[in-house]
Amino acid sequence: MTAFASLRGALSTREGWAGLLSSRRFVLVLVTIVVGALALIPLFFLVWDSFKDVRIGNIFDPSLTNFTLKNFRDVAADPRAFMMLGNSFIFAFASMTVAFLFGGGIAFIVERTNAPLRNVAYGLMFIPLIMPGMIKAVAWVLLLSPQMGLLNKLWFAISGSADPVFQAYSLPAMVWVEGLSMSPLTFLMLGAALRTMDPSLEEAAYTAGSGRARVLFRITLPLMTPALAGIGLLQFVRGLETFEVPLLMGMPAGIPVFSTQIYWIVREVSPPEYGIGFIYGLTVIVLAMAGLLLYQKMMGRAGQYATVTGKGYRPRLIDIGRWRWAATGFILFFLFCAVILPFLVLLYSSFLPFYQVPSARAWSALTLQNYQELFTRPDIVMALKNTAILSSIVSVGAVLMATMVSWMVVRLRTKASRILDGLVFVPYAIPGIAMGFAFMIVFLSFPNPIYGTIWILVLCYFTSFLPTATRFTHAGVAQIKAELEEASAVSGANLLTTLRRIVIPLMLPSLVAGALYIFLLTVKVMSAAAILFTPKTIVVATMLFQLWNQGSIPQVGSLSVLIIMAGTILTIVSRKLSQRRAIVAEV
Amino acid sequence: MIKVTNLSKRFVTDRGEVKAVVGVTFDVPKGAFFTLLGPSGCGKSTTLRCLAGLEKPEQGEIIIGDTVMYSSEKGISVPPDRRDAGMVFQSYAIWPHMKVFDNVAFPLQVKSKGLNSAQIREKVKKTLELVRMEGYEDRPATQLSGGQQQRVAMARALLQEPRVLLMDEPLSNLDAKLREQMRVEVRDLVHRLGLTTVYVTHDQLEAFAMSTKIAVMFEGRIVQIGTPWEIYTQPANKFVAVADFVGLANFFEGKVVGGVGASGRGTIETTMGTLECTVPEGMSTGGKVLISARPEVVQVSREKPSGGGAIMLGEVERAIFLGEYFDVRIRIGAETVRARLGPYFEVKDGDKLYVQIAGSSCSVMRSESVASAKQ
Ligand SMILES: Nc1ncnc2c1ncn2[C@@H]1O[C@H](COP(=O)(O)OP(=O)(O)OP(=O)(O)O)[C@@H](O)[C@H]1O
Numbered sequence: 019m020t021a022f023a024s025l026r027g028a029l030s031t032r033e034g035w036a037g038l039l040s041s042r043r044f045v046l047v048l049v050t051i052v053v054g055a056l057a058l059i060p061l062f063f064l065v066w067d068s069f070k071d072v073r074i075g076n077i078f079d080p081s082l083t084n085f086t087l088k089n090f091r092d093v094a095a096d097p098r099a100f101m102m103l104g105n106s107f108i109f110a111f112a113s114m115t116v117a118f119l120f121g122g123g124i125a126f127i128v129e130r131t132n133a134p135l136r137n138v139a140y141g142l143m144f145i146p147l148i149m150p151g152m153i154k155a156v157a158w159v160l161l162l163s164p165q166m167g168l169l170n171k172l173w174f175a176i177s178g179s180a181d182p183v184f185q186a187y188s189l190p191a192m193v194w195v196e197g198l199s200m201s202p203l204t205f206l207m208l209g210a211a212l213r214t215m216d217p218s219l220e221e222a223a224y225t226a227g228s229g230r231a232r233v234l235f236r237i238t239l240p241l242m243t244p245a246l247a248g249i250g251l252l253q254f255v256r257g258l259e260t261f262e263v264p265l266l267m268g269m270p271a272g273i274p275v276f277s278t279q280i281y282w283i284v285r286e287v288s289p290p291e292y293g294i295g296f297i298y299g300l301t302v303i304v305l306a307m308a309g310l311l312l313y314q315k316m317m318g319r320a321g322q323y324a325t326v327t328g329k330g331y332r333p334r335l336i337d338i339g340r341w342r343w344a345a346t347g348f349i350l351f352f353l354f355c356a357v358i359l360p361f362l363v364l365l366y367s368s369f370l371p372f373y374q375v376p377s378a379r380a381w382s383a384l385t386l387q388n389y390q391e392l393f394t395r396p397d398i399v400m401a402l403k404n405t406a407i408l409s410s411i412v413s414v415g416a417v418l419m420a421t422m423v424s425w426m427v428v429r430l431r432t433k434a435s436r437i438l439d440g441l442v443f444v445p446y447a448i449p450g451i452a453m454g455f456a457f458m459i460v461f462l463s464f465p466n467p468i469y470g471t472i473w474i475l476v477l478c479y480f481t482s483f484l485p486t487a488t489r490f491t492h493a494g495v496a497q498i499k500a501e502l503e504e505a506s507a508v509s510g511a512n513l514l515t516t517l518r519r520i521v522i523p524l525m526l527p528s529l530v531a532g533a534l535y536i537f538l539l540t541v542k543v544m545s546a547a548a549i550l551f552t553p554k555t556i557v558v559a560t561m562l563f564q565l566w567n568q569g570s571i572p573q574v575g576s577l578s579v580l581i582i583m584a585g586t587i588l589t590i591v592s593r594k595l596s597q598r599r600a601i602v603a604e605v
Numbered sequence: 606m607i608k609v610t611n612l613s614k615r616f617v618t619d620r621g622e623v624k625a626v627v628g629v630t631f632d633v634p635k636g637a638f639f640t641l642l643g644p645s646g647c648g649k650s651t652t653l654r655c656l657a658g659l660e661k662p663e664q665g666e667i668i669i670g671d672t673v674m675y676s677s678e679k680g681i682s683v684p685p686d687r688r689d690a691g692m693v694f695q696s697y698a699i700w701p702h703m704k705v706f707d708n709v710a711f712p713l714q715v716k717s718k719g720l721n722s723a724q725i726r727e728k729v730k731k732t733l734e735l736v737r738m739e740g741y742e743d744r745p746a747t748q749l750s751g752g753q754q755q756r757v758a759m760a761r762a763l764l765q766e767p768r769v770l771l772m773d774e775p776l777s778n779l780d781a782k783l784r785e786q787m788r789v790e791v792r793d794l795v796h797r798l799g800l801t802t803v804y805v806t807h808d809q810l811e812a813f814a815m816s817t818k819i820a821v822m823f824e825g826r827i828v829q830i831g832t833p834w835e836i837y838t839q840p841a842n843k844f845v846a847v848a849d850f851v852g853l854a855n856f857f858e859g860k861v862v863g864g865v866g867a868s869g870r871g872t873i874e875t876t877m878g879t880l881e882c883t884v885p886e887g888m889s890t891g892g893k894v895l896i897s898a899r900p901e902v903v904q905v906s907r908e909k910p911s912g913g914g915a916i917m918l919g920e921v922e923r924a925i926f927l928g929e930y931f932d933v934r935i936r937i938g939a940e941t942v943r944a945r946l947g948p949y950f951e952v953k954d955g956d957k958l959y960v961q962i963a964g965s966s967c968s969v970m971r972s973e974s975v976a977s978a979k980q
Pocket residue numbers: 616617618623624625643644645646647648649650651652807
């Protein structure tokens with residue numbers, strides 16, 4: 019049962035190491051150890067250190083004495099703590115509500131009404147997902163900031179007043195941007211929930227003589243309640259974890275939330291208050307885990323109500339008459355706010371020698387210099403290079419590891435593989451900022467050549483995104499008939515050869531789609547990098563933040579445009595491949 | 606060549622435990638064509654997969670050649686890639702992302718046997734010729750018909766020059782005509798190559814036509830091993846002889862009334878009269894038996910025949926004309942006997958006919974073995 023026993027068993031055969039690698043059990047144990055270590059060691063350090071008096075020079079205290087509740091007392095005594103907690107909950111809840119308004123509204127229009135152009139919405143709703151949170155936040159500050167914000171300028175011009183109507187550095191503005199940002203995923207999930215509902219349940223009510231509104235409120239909504247609650251909860255958890263928008267829009271106004279507070283006390287305060295960081299980190303992890311477990315439970319309930327409808331078996335569409343165009347207008351308004359407006363602002367600023375509001379003088383000074391700088395300014399070049407290295411390694415590595423994990427979980431179905439299935443999902447519940455902090459503490463605790471290099475970022479992002487990668491690979495493995503692999507085994511191929519020659523080629527479209535998705539995610543997500551970066555390991559997301567703080571807004575613009583362009587291409591390729599997956603499954 | 610001893614395998618599922626294979630023991634001599642025959646779910650595939658190493662039994666021993674491949678006692682379990690067994694799957698398991706050439710060459714590519722690519726190419730060509738698929742090397746695997754896939758799967762298994770060839774219902778996905786043709790082709794091919802084969806099927810005709818030996822399985826156990834002729838003419842119990850499985854049979858209960866001598870023949874009194882038959886070993890006077898007689902050995906005539914054996918007068922209950930013959934049910938007292946009459950006999954319902962069964966064409970089973978097979 020143990021790794022050692024299987025090691026000995028495998029080595030005792032004539033084939034030695036080759037035999038070892040072909041031993042399923044050994045590979046299973048090895049993969050479980052790696053996944054378990056990555057998922058649990060950072061968590062362990064967070065918990066352990068919560069009960070220790072950690073300070074610079076004494077980061078890790080392995081002794082079984084010296085436990086203390088000091089950190090908890092510090093947090094309890096800190097009035098900022100409760101303010102932060104309140105902010106976080108309000109921010110997360112309000113953002114979720116905005117996301118439901120947009121995402122839910124559009125899902126209903128697309129799935130249940132006869133609004134024109136609704137069928138292209140699925141294609142368009144992917145576009146906002148390409149933009150990293152940092153870029154959205156930057157764009158909206160440029161639009162809403164009290165003095166130079168373009169929307170305020172517009173207001174000044176229209177009304178002649180000098181009082182700004184919008185305040186970028188405020189909770190409502192944060193909620194607006196984060197809500198817009200969460201809407202597409204909310205739309206996708208609610209759309210799926212609406213689609214899998216058995217239309218005959220509604221039809222039965224119609225034939226029983228119920229009117230449209232009655233069916234909506236008596237049948238459709240009650241049936242959707244578990245799914246609505248589950249999706250709401252998930253988005254709420256995401257709102258608790260999010261970092262970029264609160265960083266850019268909340269911090270300057272003194273509106274801390276969990277993520278920015280951890281960042282602040284770990285990276286900005288000197289000396290860092292690690293002790294409080296541990297407690298905040300643990301709290302947000304516990305909240306996220308509880309939320310995700312509850313979410314799974316609710317989606318299980320939702321699943322009982324759902325039936326996957328067959329082809330051409332669509333629920334009845336509601337004729338909304340004159341409101342049809344208004345509904346389409348609503349979708350367009352969302353896309354305008356979520357994509358077009360922010361992109362135009364960034365595009366505009368990317369051609370300016372220095373940032374200024376539009377004017378005749380500004381238009382005549384347009385330049386391509388900022389794009390040139392992307393390839394000449396040493397720090398930007400380094401950030402691009404680091405990002406390319408980080409994202410490539412993380413995406414390919416996570417997908418390959420996830421393939422092994424999925425193969426074991428889906429194929430072997432032993433007790434050990436069930437443990438593996440559970441372990442691999444642990445990082446899913448750890449917010450990026452807490453993950454970054456935990457990795458930082460782990461690698462500060464003992465001498466190693468990894469801290470301060472790009473490799474700590476690689477490890478951290480790899481761990482964070484492994485669960486996401488398994489979503490692609492679980493489905494990919496399940497599509498391969500077991501006999502195709504067994505035929506390889508009886509032909510004399512060992513486990514690794516079978517994975518390399520049969521499993522991976524057959525899964526290739528899902529793997530490439532998954533790798534591209536994770537590549538994009540690594541470029542987008544800033545939180546862990548913000549905690550872990552050093553001048554040498556700066557990546558694009560942290561570079562944007564640095565440029566922003568330096569006031570180099572035109573460079574922020576050009577770098578953002580580059581990221582959005584690259585992201586668009588990756589997303590299109592990834593989606594094309596995901597669609598092809600179905601074809602491969604059939605042969 | 607293959608020696609399986611007391612093999613057992615169970616599956617634990619959500620709905621409980623399934624005893625798929627229970628204490629299976631058999632021997633396959635070198636060059637034999639050994640068939641596992643039995644109804645769906647009786648554990649044939651599981652037994653075969655244990656031989657290939659794809660399933661790990663709980664108990665027993667598997668020896669191939671002179672290598673112990675599995676032994677619960679010695680704690681040995683050789684993984685499938687080192688068993689040197691070629692296998693043809695029911696679904697063929699042709700890899701859809703490869704051409705025919707790569708599908709067939711795969712075993713040589715993964716086990717470097719010191720062959721260069723030209724030699725591999727030559728071997729693949731020869732093997733494809735064997736299965737009459739020459740020239741198909743560059744065809745994508747997705748563009749093959751069922752029969753062609755079956756041939757490619759055979760070629761892949763043969764190319765390894767395996768010590769044993771394992772086949773799990775390789776013909777069951779083909780249409781009836783092709784199946785009949787492939788039956789002969791496959792048998793001749795493995796015979797020519799002198800391969801030791803274990804074959805799985807639920808089709809008794811296929812088993813009879815191809816095998817040198819058949820093991821009949823039922824609910825995880827082997828109930829009889831013998832040549833096709835033995836299985837047909839001397840079924841070990843009612844299950845083996847039972848209708849719809851290894852052909853049709855008439856059953857009568859009887860009692861040994863005497864004369865069990867060194868010859869093994871005895872006199873048995875049945876509801877159909879008194880018969881002289883070979884009785885099972887160790888059977889003595891007074892023992893209860895079950896007698897089976899295949900429909901085709903039941904003699905029927907309009908006039909009372911002379912001579913011995915059981916002769917009874919019966920009435921045709923139902924005669925069905927099937928072209929090659931009449932399938933006739935004749936009622937004799939409380940019993941119904943099925944017989945086959947030539948197409949020119951012109952029998953109709955209600956006809957009175959004499960039925961004669963010769964003891965030498967009946968097989969006799971102990972009553973207790975019948976009871977155990979019935980559960
Ligand atoms: N992986 C498995 N998990 C659980 N039960 C199994 C598994 N494989 C086989 N069984 C069960 O074991 C029993 C024997 O199955 P097996 O596949 O050996 O039957 P078979 O004789 O090959 O039947 P068929 O002619 O239908 O292929 C069946 O009851 C089957 O349901």
